[in-house]
Amino acid sequence: MIAGRSRPGRGGRWLALLLGVEAACGAAAVPAAGHAQDGSFAGGRARNPILWMDVPDVAVIRVGDTYYMSSTTMHLSPGLPLMRSKDLVQWELINYAYDILEDNDALSLRDGRNAYGGGSWASSLRYHDGVFYVTTFSHTTGRTYVFRTRDIEKGPWEVSSFRPALHDHSLHFEEDGRVFMVHGGGDIWLTELQPDLSGIKPGGIHQVIISNASRVAGPNIGLPAEGSQLRKIRGKYYLNLITWPRGGMRTQLIFRADRLTGPYEGRVALQDQGVAQGGLIDTPDGRWYAMLFQDHGAVGRTPFLVPVHWEDDWPVYGVDGKVPDTLDLPAPKDPLSNLVISDEFERRPGERPLPLAWQWNHNPDPRHWSLEERPGWLRLRTGRVDAGFLEARNTLTQRTFGPECAGWVRLDPSGLKEGDHAGLGLLQRRFGLVAVTRENGRLFLTMAHAERDTPVTAERLPWERDTVWIGVECEFRDRADVARFFYSEDGREWKPIGPRIRLTYTLPHFMGYRFALFNHATREAGGHADFDFFRVGPRLPR
Incomplete structure (x- = not known):
């Protein structure tokens, strides 16, 4: 567990990005919906697609x-x-x-x-x-x-x-x-x-x-x-x-x-x-x-x-x-508006528990998630045993966006029970994810994907630190449709984990890929994972 942390402010998030100024969360300028294929403004005019997201x-x-x-x-x-x-x-x-x-x-x-x-x-x-x-x-x-x-x-x-x-x-x-x-x-x-x-x-x-x-x-x-x-x-x-x-x-x-x-x-x-x-x-x-x-x-x-x-x-x-x-x-002043947001999971009195950008994958179970058990953190608690990522309840999601995007979290896995999997994924039938797992009392960092429908574990590393940063970068420009996952000890020096994966829109899910925060049990219920924040930008901060 960490004793202290510093948090970025939230004001002027996309305005700063669009002006090319480093935003408070450490991301660079974000070309998104309403921009040319190369990410530039079209002489101040709006461009199609007007929203480069699902x-x-x-x-x-x-x-x-x-x-x-x-x-x-x-x-x-x-x-x-x-x-x-x-x-x-x-x-x-x-x-x-x-x-x-x-x-x-x-x-x-x-x-x-x-x-x-x-x-x-x-x-x-x-x-x-x-x-x-x-x-x-x-x-x-x-x-x-x-x-x-x-x-x-x-x-x-x-x-x-x-x-x-x-x-x-x-x-x-x-x-x-x-x-x-x-x-x-x-x-x-x-x-x-x-x-x-x-x-x-x-x-x-x-x-x-x-x-x-x-x-x-x-x-x-x-x-x-x-x-x-x-x-x-x-x-x-x-x-x-x-x-x-x-x-x-x-x-x-x-x-x-x-x-x-x-x-x-x-x-x-x-x-x-x-x-x-x-x-x-x-x-x-x-x-x-x-x-x-x-x-x-x-x-x-x-x-x-x-x-x-x-x-x-x-x-x-x-x-x-x-x-x-x-x-x-x-052209829109704020291409993403509030359809995709960074979230520090800090709430003032009277604020809605989750901003509108967040949606649960299927109906949530309100007994097993909280922003109050550990103020300033999202806690996802397992309430049952599930076979895998797609079966997990209380998975929290936001849209990905083009032409390129990244999402990253900091995760405290100390509350995981044996067999738990918690981390950051890209949700679709052919998903990709990085999870912290507890096996035989030890923590491991695992990258898995279902690029060809059948889930496979691509890489597995031992993890001994109190927290881990997990990130993913997606490239949608010119229908590239690829993603790469990373991990970090400090949120600045990122190391790739697993292969670059092909992202495929499948009709069984009928939905664009979504960033997904998850925690599911494979052996016994009752463990928990704490997410310090979720942040988005055009790429991971370096």
């Missing part, structure tokens, strides 16, 4: 001069993140729609079950008669969920749910007070809801409004049309969908109709760089954009902002049919 299935609305966006975080808890912006480029997390979706075995990593690739999927976001509505669905539970509040930033939230799970739905309020969801894959359905959104309306409209919606992209379709996002604009109904031709790329479709029930006519709206799935958004001064996303390799699915203009009552996406690298909008 923020998929985006739904965006404008209320007055403020934009709000929801996204997917699937098996993570809390879930259904909500963001706010004044310019469509600088986004900040403001809330989540739920702490836990349901307390079942899959969502809570119990009895050998998990919700990887499941949980809640694409959401719909609406503002109607002074109320914010955020809706989602889950094939894990088989239900559709409706969250509503008058204060999207502070709540409280009212929730209701019903069966079945309406896939990739878009909530729509008609002027006559009727409420609908457009949903489905391949065939697109219109389903009428009860006026209070408590369920499907008996005897209401429930019909296919577009049969085989993918056909407008040609006959060679792999993924049938889905991802409904509906808007009524100047008296017409516009429905955004996506499809994925075999051997091609994710493709944006647009359909329009004069009546909600159709008939709809459609066309390919955008087929460039796989940028697709999302909806239309206008600015107070009358400009139009589409907020879409791209499958961006191991870092995840990244939001792209695409200019839109109108021709003959059709929205036309892109510039000459292409997604521009540079946008006619100012």
Whole structure:
């Protein structure tokens, strides 16, 4: 145990980094989302992707001069993140729609079950008669969920749910007070809801409004049309969908109709760089954009902002049919905002226990983590025996980000029991990690990975010091998608451990790699690991 330590301040973190000044945590300048591939600013203009991190299935609305966006975080808890912006480029997390979706075995990593690739999927976001509505669905539970509040930033939230799970739905309020969801894959359905959104309306409209919606992209379709996002604009109904031709790329479709029930006519709206799935958004001064996303390799699915203009009552996406690298909008002042943060685990009275950037891998067990047992430290205590990293409960995560990033911790392993594993990982099915383990009464530093799905131990070293620094550097530039783990005695002189590993976005997890702080037991419960801090930057401090 260490007797004392010095802590860096938190103020001016990214401002200092962007000015090229050494930040308080010892990191250098951070090129991140909104930057060119080489990390430079584009003459002060914003660049795509506007967020170089995993923020998929985006739904965006404008209320007055403020934009709000929801996204997917699937098996993570809390879930259904909500963001706010004044310019469509600088986004900040403001809330989540739920702490836990349901307390079942899959969502809570119990009895050998998990919700990887499941949980809640694409959401719909609406503002109607002074109320914010955020809706989602889950094939894990088989239900559709409706969250509503008058204060999207502070709540409280009212929730209701019903069966079945309406896939990739878009909530729509008609002027006559009727409420609908457009949903489905391949065939697109219109389903009428009860006026209070408590369920499907008996005897209401429930019909296919577009049969085989993918056909407008040609006959060679792999993924049938889905991802409904509906808007009524100047008296017409516009429905955004996506499809994925075999051997091609994710493709944006647009359909329009004069009546909600159709008939709809459609066309390919955008087929460039796989940028697709999302909806239309206008600015107070009358400009139009589409907020879409791209499958961006191991870092995840990244939001792209695409200019839109109108021709003959059709929205036309892109510039000459292409997604521009540079946008006619100012670059964000703080590219990461509060979506990824350093955390010293010090809390003042009244502060939330965990900043919004943190999400648990599946539902947490609140009995087995604490910021109070050892003030200024995060304590992860084992509450059961687990087979490995992916099965461990109470793993705490944040997004990785591009074009390059690093995360590092200082860990006190003195509370580990025999067979415990605690450390820093990159969470995905093909994970990588460095753990301190206790075996036969001795501590060892172990690097393991599942680069080819099967977990292997790549390197193992004895460790006799009171604490250890563990770090990882990730490279996402030009889809390099590689990472290297390191350890240190002092946080300045870093030594590599294990090989450089290839990072692979896998569909069973359906999520970009995340930094992960973990502790799990393999023999008996009750041990604990203490994390002094978690810090991020473009690379490890040296």
